Amino acid sequence: MRSVHFLTLGLLLAGAAAQATPAAGDLAAAADLAKANGCYSCHSAAEKIVGPAFVSVADKYASDKDAVASLAQSIQMGSKGKWGRAAMPAHPSLSAGDVKLLAAWVLATRP
Ligand code: HEC
Structure with missing residues (x-):
């Protein structure tokens, strides 16, 4: 049971890291x-212009693991x-990759 939990946590962390830190070139x-x-x-x-400031978007979705997709x-x-x-x-x-x-x-x- 315990190892399953660790595995899940590892995957979550890996996902979160991948989401939060795209490579510099990207x-x-x-x-x-x-x-x-x-x-x-x-x-x-x-700053908000017509749409929200990108920092506000990042803040709002900071703990949402599906944020990239949505x-x-x-x-x-x-x-x-x-x-x-x-x-x-x-x-x-x-393209899907670009978005x-x-x-x-x-x-x-x-x-
Ligand atoms: C014509 C104005 C306009 C343009 C051009 C525009 N946006 Fe937006 N964007 C908005 C508005 C307005 C909202 C808020 C929509 C809402 O309330 O759901 C928004 C929301 C967003 C969000 C948050 C969406 C969410 O689900 O919370 C992201 C991310 C975003 N824009 C990124 C981009 C990117 C990247 C581009 C260029 C490809 C872009 N926008 C071009 C007006 C624009």
């Missing part, structure tokens, strides 16, 4: 993707009602 690639796809017209790292879905399909009245449009031209990378990058934003 972070740079994500920042370029965000620039190229207009994310900064509605978002900034630390934020990836929000970016890809659009999102409304989670942060306020404004809605985020869908981004259908981004996951962007989600991990947003989650790694620190003040």
Whole structure:
């Protein structure tokens, strides 16, 4: 029983670490993707513009182990009602890999 618990904990920690710390090269690639796809017209790292500040998003989902998947879905399909009245449009031209990378990058934003 005990070893099963340790295994589960190990997997959770590995997942959390992978989610919180994308490699440095990936972070740079994500920042370029965000620039190229207009994310900064509605978002900034630390201040709310039309959409929430990326630090606020990282904070809100800090303990959510499914955060990469759910934020990836929000970016890809659009999102409304989670942060306020404004809605985020869908981004259908981004690949599944790109939206996951962007989600991990947003989650790694620190003040
Ligand atoms: C036209 C403005 C606009 C653009 C462009 C935009 N967003 Fe958003 N974004 C928003 C708004 C508004 C919200 C809040 C939506 C809500 O309340 O559910 C949001 C929410 C989010 C969230 C949180 C979603 C959640 O489930 O809590 C993330 C992450 C995000 N945006 C990332 C991005 C990324 C990455 C891009 C570029 C590919 C992008 N946004 C482009 C307006 C925008």
